[in-house]
Amino acid sequence: MLNFLAYLIGLVSLVIVIPAQIPFFGWANWFALPLIVVGIIVGALSSKDGGRNFCLVVLLIAGVRLTLGGGFF
Numbered sequence: 543m544l545n546f547l548a549y550l551i552g553l554v555s556l557v558i559v560i561p562a563q564i565p566f567f568g569w570a571n572w573f574a575l576p577l578i579v580v581g582i583i584v585g586a587l588s589s590k591d592g593g594r595n596f597c598l599v600v601l602l603i604a605g606v607r608l609t610l611g612g613g614f615f
Contacts, residue, residue: 548593
């Protein structure tokens, strides 16, 4: 059940992160980061690794975008 919840949190985060890839919308990644961290924690509590790994991939996408945009753009 926790694995499914981690996938769900990761999916909601991905819906926020995808539009944030557009220039000048990079600030939306800052709203997704706390949600992604919650998904990673929930996924770590699960007996399976899929949800946690999905949230880590979403975190990687958001982190790279924030790095390329200088943290804001």
